[in-house]
Amino acid sequence: xxxxxxxxxxxxxxxxxxxxxxxxxxxxxxxxxxxxxxxxxxxxxxxxxxxxxxxxxxxxxxxxxxxxxxxxxxxxxxxxxxxxxxxxxxxxxxxxxxxxxxxxxxxxxxxxxxxxxxxxxxxxxxxxxxxxxxxxxxxxxxxxxxxxxxxxxxxxxxxxxxxxxxxxxxxxxxxxxxxxxxxxxxxxxxxxxxxxxxxxxxxxxxxxxxxxxxxxxxxxxxxxxxxxxxxxxxxxxxxxxxxxxxxxxxxxxxxxxxxxxxxxxxxxxxxxxxxxxxxxxxxxxxxxxxxxxxxxxxxxxxxxxxxxxxxxxxxxxxxxxxxxxxxxxxxxxxxxxxxxxxxxxxxxxxxxxxxxxxxxxxxxxxxxxxxxxxxxxxxxxxxxxxxxxxxxxxxxxxxxxxxxxxxxxxxxxxxxxxxxxxxxxxxxxxxxxxxxxxxxxxxxxxxxxxxxxxxxxxxxxxxxxxxxxxxxxxxxxxxxxxxxxxxxxxxxxxxxxxxxxxxxx
Numbered sequence: 001x002x003x004x005x006x007x008x009x010x011x012x013x014x015x016x017x018x019x020x021x022x023x024x025x026x027x028x029x030x031x032x033x034x035x036x037x038x039x040x041x042x043x044x045x046x047x048x049x050x051x052x053x054x055x056x057x058x059x060x061x062x063x064x065x066x067x068x069x070x071x072x073x074x075x076x077x078x079x080x081x082x083x084x085x086x087x088x089x090x091x092x093x094x095x096x097x098x099x100x101x102x103x104x105x106x107x108x109x110x111x112x113x114x115x116x117x118x119x120x121x122x123x124x125x126x127x128x129x130x131x132x133x134x135x136x137x138x139x140x141x142x143x144x145x146x147x148x149x150x151x152x153x154x155x156x157x158x159x160x161x162x163x164x165x166x167x168x169x170x171x172x173x174x175x176x177x178x179x180x181x182x183x184x185x186x187x188x189x190x191x192x193x194x195x196x197x198x199x200x201x202x203x204x205x206x207x208x209x210x211x212x213x214x215x216x217x218x219x220x221x222x223x224x225x226x227x228x229x230x231x232x233x234x235x236x237x238x239x240x241x242x243x244x245x246x247x248x249x250x251x252x253x254x255x256x257x258x259x260x261x262x263x264x265x266x267x268x269x270x271x272x273x274x275x276x277x278x279x280x281x282x283x284x285x286x287x288x289x290x291x292x293x294x295x296x297x298x299x300x301x302x303x304x305x306x307x308x309x310x311x312x313x314x315x316x317x318x319x320x321x322x323x324x325x326x327x328x329x330x331x332x333x334x335x336x337x338x339x340x341x342x343x344x345x346x347x348x349x350x351x352x353x354x355x356x357x358x359x360x361x362x363x364x365x366x367x368x369x370x371x372x373x374x375x376x377x378x379x380x381x382x383x384x385x386x387x388x389x390x391x392x393x394x395x396x397x398x399x400x401x402x403x404x405x406x407x408x409x410x411x412x413x414x415x416x417x418x419x420x421x422x423x424x425x426x427x428x429x430x431x432x433x434x435x436x437x438x439x440x441x442x443x444x445x446x447x448x449x450x451x452x453x454x455x456x457x458x459x460x461x462x463x464x465x466x467x468x469x470x471x472x473x474x475x476x477x478x479x480x481x482x483x484x485x486x487x488x489x490x491x492x493x494x495x496x497x498x499x500x501x502x503x504x505x
Contacts, residue, residue: 051262059274060491062261064483066184067177068475069262083169089163093155096147098328103140110136117219120299135335144329150321157315165302171301177469178297180260182460185455187257193449194250194273197442201247204438211431212236232432239439244474246446278400278455279494285390288466291497292389293382295467302381306374313367320360322352385465392462399455406451411446418443462495 030038111134212233219229223474258267264335283291293299327347334341420437423429463469472478478486 006497012214023160036160049350053261053267053269056270056272058484059185060295060487060488061256061480061484062188062271063181063490063491064480065261065263066180067470067487068478068480070180070260072176072180073170083162083166087159087166090155090159090162096145096326099142099144099146101140101142101144104138105140106137108136108458110134126405133337135337138333140331140333142329142331147326147369148323149326150318150323154315155316157311157318161308161311164308168301168304168308169428171180171297171304172220174297174469175301175464176469178460178464182457182464184257184260185456185460187253187260188271189449190250190253191257191452192274193446193453194253195484196449197446198247198250200438200442201243201250204435204442205243207438208236208240208243208435211435212240212317214431220418222345234435235432237437242443243439246442258363272347272456276452278403279459279496281393281397281495283497285393288389288393289386291468292385292465295498296385296465297467299378299381299385300467302374302378306371306378309367309371310375313364314373316360316363316367320356320363322350325349325351388465392458392465396455396458399451399458403448403451403455406448410441410448413437413444415442459495466495468495468498 012490053065057065215229215233215236219233255265327346327349328344330342330344331347332342417434417437417440420429420434424431424434470486471482471487472483475483
């Protein structure tokens with residue numbers, strides 16, 4: 001086969017390949033088997049990555065497990081890792097570009113030219129001799145180092161912005177950590193209330209159902225007046241309705257806690273009774289304000305956003321300057337008719353987009369307006385943080401008082417229920433009175449647990465406003481046991497303020 005035929009065959013093969021590739025872009029739906037394989041793989045990966053839960057889980061253990069295995073929290077951590085990757089990758093944009101090229105050229109005939117004379121450069125004679133200028137088939141290659149000073153400056157500012165975006169992602173992860181810990185603390189107390197009360201609720205429901213049946217039997221036999229019997233049944237039914245509603249709500253509490261900890265639904269474990277001691281507020285409002293203005297995640301994130309906007313104005317100004325491009329390269333061409341098949345070359349060129357000069361003032365105005373908006377947001381957020389400090393402080397103190405009052409009411413109702421059970425045993429009172437006393441005691445204890453859950457939630461909100469959280473460089477660098485110890489120490493510290501310089505107070 002001649003070179004001409006081989007070259008044409010190559011061209012036809014390339015065209016066919018491109019055509020077939022373009023025809024193979026139809027959407028491919030997932031089959032049921034593929035979906036099952038993907039879901040099964042994800043489930044195994046999630047379960048295998050977790051430590052086996054203990055038979056008894058403490059409050060610090062629940063928080064540590066949620067921070068390490070909660071999937072939504074891990075998404076936030078992956079967002080921080082992505083921002084870190086963008087920062088590292090963006091630094092390479094400041095380096096010169098080193099371009100390597102290789103090519104193959106073919107044509108079915110030689111590139112022939114008529115010879116012309118200086119006296120008549122545009123007059124050609126068909127009988128004139130022809131000269132050969134380019135080989136019909138040849139390979140080329142070159143290695144070029146290119147550096148644009150304007151691109152370097154733009155990449156430099158972009159890298160600074162990526163650094164601030166990484167810091168924003170860290171603050172967003174801190175905020176997500178605060179929200180997650182608040183939810184776990186509240187869910188833990190409600191789940192613990194479920195463990196403590198559900199057995200008693202079920203026993204009381206069984207007793208109320210039995211008393212209701214007896215009341216209906218007495219009413220049917222006309223052993224008591226109809227109105228007294230109906231009022232008695234009405235009270236029993238109302239107590240049953242309340243008990244069944246509480247039982248339904250408590251049943252969902254542990255399911256939510258399981259989800260927050262990232263455990264598989266249906267995982268069985270018991271909860272250890274957490275401490276009912278609530279931290280005391282030993283710091284005044286001014287000290288708490290100073291801590292919040294230095295550590296609040298939302299405020300720190302907004303400060304970084306304002307810095308990003310300020311850097312954008314410098315990028316906008318830089319983009320209007322002319323670009324200076326420096327090039328140096330080495331080349332090779334195996335064309336037989338070249339005098340030098342290898343050569344080096346260098347070039348410097350200056351280019352400017354003159355149309356940008358027209359749009360430049362409006363772009364700078366928009367960039368400065370963006371800076372003003374971000375600074376206004378930062379100032380507004382500072383005032384909002386100060387308001388949150390006082391509001392969270394008030395809510396916490398109020399939650400503590402509510403818990404203390406709920407605890408006092410529970411103690412009274414528990415004693416009354418015990419007295420009624422004793423009287424019922426001696427036939428001094430009826431079963432309905434005993435059931436009502438038990439229901440009141442159960443609801444009082446439930447309100448006590450709810451008040452403690454609210455107090456724990458208020459502690460979490462105050463800590464989030466102040467920017468207080470357990471410090472982890474990365475949850476992947478710590479084992480679950482180590483994280484449990486760190487969280488336990490943090491819970492014991494309560495609302496202890498971090499050390500600050502006098503200039504920050």
